[in-house]
Amino acid sequence: MLKIEKKHSLTKYTTLKVSSTADYFAIVKNKNELLEAIAFARAKKQLIFILGGGSNVLLSKTIKGLVIKNEMQGIKVVEKNKSLVLVEASSGEIWSKFVSYTVENKFYGLENLFLIYGTVGAAPVQNIGAYGVELKDCFHHLSAIDLKTGNEKIFSANDCRFGYRDSIFKNKLKGRYFIYSVTVALLRKPDFKLGYGSIGEALKLKGIKKPTAYDVIKTIEEIRNSKLPNPFILPNAGSFFKNPEVNLQTFKNLFVKYPDMPSFQINRSKFKIPAGWLIEQAGLKGKKFGPVRMYEKQALILVNEGGASSKQVLNLVAKVKLAVKKKFGLDLSEEVNII
Numbered sequence: 001m002l003k004i005e006k007k008h009s010l011t012k013y014t015t016l017k018v019s020s021t022a023d024y025f026a027i028v029k030n031k032n033e034l035l036e037a038i039a040f041a042r043a044k045k046q047l048i049f050i051l052g053g054g055s056n057v058l059l060s061k062t063i064k065g066l067v068i069k070n071e072m073q074g075i076k077v078v079e080k081n082k083s084l085v086l087v088e089a090s091s092g093e094i095w096s097k098f099v100s101y102t103v104e105n106k107f108y109g110l111e112n113l114f115l116i117y118g119t120v121g122a123a124p125v126q127n128i129g130a131y132g133v134e135l136k137d138c139f140h141h142l143s144a145i146d147l148k149t150g151n152e153k154i155f156s157a158n159d160c161r162f163g164y165r166d167s168i169f170k171n172k173l174k175g176r177y178f179i180y181s182v183t184v185a186l187l188r189k190p191d192f193k194l195g196y197g198s199i200g201e202a203l204k205l206k207g208i209k210k211p212t213a214y215d216v217i218k219t220i221e222e223i224r225n226s227k228l229p230n231p232f233i234l235p236n237a238g239s240f241f242k243n244p245e246v247n248l249q250t251f252k253n254l255f256v257k258y259p260d261m262p263s264f265q266i267n268r269s270k271f272k273i274p275a276g277w278l279i280e281q282a283g284l285k286g287k288k289f290g291p292v293r294m295y296e297k298q299a300l301i302l303v304n305e306g307g308a309s310s311k312q313v314l315n316l317v318a319k320v321k322l323a324v325k326k327k328f329g330l331d332l333s334e335e336v337n338i339i
Ligand SMILES: Cc1cc2nc3c(=O)[nH]c(=O)nc-3n(C[C@H](O)[C@H](O)[C@H](O)COP(=O)(O)OP(=O)(O)OC[C@H]3O[C@@H](n4cnc5c(N)ncnc54)[C@H](O)[C@@H]3O)c2cc1C
Pocket: 015, 049, 050, 051, 052, 053, 054, 055, 056, 057, 070, 091, 116, 117, 118, 119, 120, 121, 122, 123, 125, 126, 127, 128, 129, 130, 165, 169, 177, 178, 179, 180, 228, 229, 230, 231, 236, 237, 238, 239, 337
């Protein structure tokens, strides 16, 4: 029978480690336990909040309702032909473990997403992305359970409305579905994307001309470990803000004032400006406010030296947004889910 705890601390379940307590808490390992948890919440008229690896959330001091921590395991090949393979993973699988499985089995496409923290089930929620690849590039479909009715529904890529760190599960269907499994379509032959960031360069420096998938993930691991704080040593939730997208006119105006401003062109009329650069220019890189600061090696990451409250984090978030707005006239929006 499912164990449901009352007034349970969530602090150890998030990578940002702010203190938080759930009214009710349950760990689910299979579908029956999930349905039991949903029935409990319905009977007690409690809201449900789903927690994966807790690497993309800022939880408030008290979470009203039932927090369901997802630990559903299982990976299987569901279809295979000469060029493609469909692989399904249960949503509680650790994302990087899933990527390692695909690499070991010579299924190609997820390499650049190695070492993104958290679970498989959260990956479609914000369409995880790194080094020029997003989940949507390999996504096939997902199956989800409606938390209102308990019914199962299949979502195609189109249904998910993927965008930059975005999907329907962050908007119209926020909090409505429990993503149960995710199926990706992978290649049987490698087609690595090495042109983004420093992956190609790092491989060259190591003298690797024809990399294997293992070489690629190892290199990504080295690059990430050199740039990003390990959340298990210095608590953080990765990039706290999204890179703002601006139109051509705004881009031109900013470029005249700040000719050193880095940018990525998305299409003819849209540009992305790195939020880390904006925060640094606004003077907040490495500046400490009690136990929290924007990380000195990458200003986009908010770190907790220990013991920070969600209020202290939110105060710094507000300071950062205000400073960037004042200096550049741009609005930053949070990538992290504030609950
Ligand atoms: C150091 C560091 C580096 C990072 N780098 C990247 C990066 O390069 N690219 C990137 O995209 N992200 C990055 N992230 C963010 C994070 O790893 C991803 O967003 C990840 O997918 C979150 O997974 P999680 O299981 O921890 O989700 P959680 O934080 O537990 O949850 C995130 C959201 O998804 C919802 N959710 C979780 N599971 C389910 C489910 N089964 N069904 C429905 N909703 C669900 C939650 O309710 C919540 O709203 C990084 C984080 C850290 C700490």
